[in-house]
Amino acid sequence: MAVEASNIAVRFGGVAALTDVSVRIEPGRIVTVIGPNGSGKSTLFNSITGMVALAGGTVRLDGHDLADVPTHRRIASGLARTFQTPRFDPRVSVEEAVLCGFYPQSCGTLLGTLMRIPAVSREESLFRERGEKILADFKLSALKNMALGELPMGQVRLVEVARAIANDPKYLLLDEPAAGLTKVEQALLSAEIRRIAESGVGVLLVEHNFGLVRALSDHTVVLDRGTMLIEGKPETLLHDAAFVDAYLGTTRANHKEAQS
Ligand SMILES: Nc1ncnc2c1ncn2[C@@H]1O[C@H](COP(=O)(O)OP(=O)(O)O)[C@@H](O)[C@H]1O
Ligand SMILES: [Mg+2]
DSSP: OOEEEEEEEEEETTEEEEEEEEEEEOTTOEEEEEOOTTSSHHHHHHHHHTSSOOSEEEEEETTEEOTTOOHHHHHHTTEEEOOSSOOOOTTSBHHHHHHHTTOSSSHHHHHHHHHHSOOOSHHHHHHHHHHHHHHHHTTOGGGTTSBGGGSOHHHHHHHHHHHHHHTOOSEEEEESTTTTOOHHHHHHHHHHHHHHHHTTOEEEEEOSOHHHHHHHOSEEEEEETTEEEEEEOHHHHTTOHHHIIIIIOSOHHHHHHHHO
């Protein structure tokens, strides 16, 4: 059981966005991806969810090659993701956005029904109950009727993660979910990510804050200009000169911060 992206290559015109990149997401485990802007982190996510064409390599989900499987079927098979820039309609409420996660393929119509009429089926009341629980876990209950457009980006990102876990995924890809969050929101988010992983979900997390990377994962893949610079335990990476130079910079301040 795993998502296995092996030797992935992606090109945009003449630009090699990814070359020979491999990552494995196992149930219950958090793997982190770090690397400078433009190094291919989001493209790696897109290659796993089927949102870009592969120029090479394979993606397998629990042993099945996903080459001919479109994005919506990958999602139905247990993949969920968040976007680096959340793609919400700003008029949608927090509650609607999370409920949307239960219906990843037909959100609009079904959601309309769900919001207008009292819960008629067992499934709907179950979803509502689970939605309430997820909102509470993410401390979003008080905001549930707010439109997303009225919220700061940090909270929109929390809603995005809450939406992604609503459909009970087996594997969860989080693209910089902590960007723009306050310290308190970050702590809440990391606790949630840990809890999600402990419940058996395999998590792939893009995160710039190396302190958070160390706290959450025991395996980190470092991308640099579309290639894998190095991978391993975050602690081990800190002893690698090439990594420290490329990623943390050579300033002692940066290095110290990462070690603290
Ligand atoms: N849809 C696209 N069309 C053309 N180039 C793209 C596209 N998406 C990403 N790229 C390019 O691929 C490279 C990797 O981008 P991205 O995966 O977004 O990096 P990261 O998430 O690490 O910041 C960058 O050079 C970026 O400009
Ligand atoms: Mg990105």
